[in-house]
Amino acid sequence: MLSNRLAAAVGWLCAAPFVLLNFLAANQVESFASLIRPGGETSSLEHLIIFGSVLLMLLGGLIALSPARSKLGRGRLPVLNLVSGILLIAFAVALGYDLGMEAYRCDVLGVSDCG
DSSP, X not given: OOOHHHHHHHHHHHXXXXXXXXXXXXXXXXXXXXXXXXXXXXXXXXXXXXXXXXXXXXXXXXXXXXXXXXXXXXXXXXXXXXXXXXXXXXXXXXXXHHHHHHHIIIIISOOTTXX
């Protein structure tokens, strides 16, 4: 069982890969971009990396909430863990939904204005 602060820290560390990948993509780091987007087109590897990092963020939210679950009904709930866990889960769900809709619209339906 993780302590309250350690569980919250591990939860936020699980979100670090998504932040790092987003930084690399936004700054168009060439070696990274050519690896995941050969030919400039979205690849299945890119989808796998993005959705894997979002799932890791969701797992981080569940890890952050674990001390709160064990203390449910037995005293004070750890506020830091509740806030961290709920924020991480909310971000992961919102990002997963938005990225999934964009991938479906652009790659499955082939909408032309995906930029």
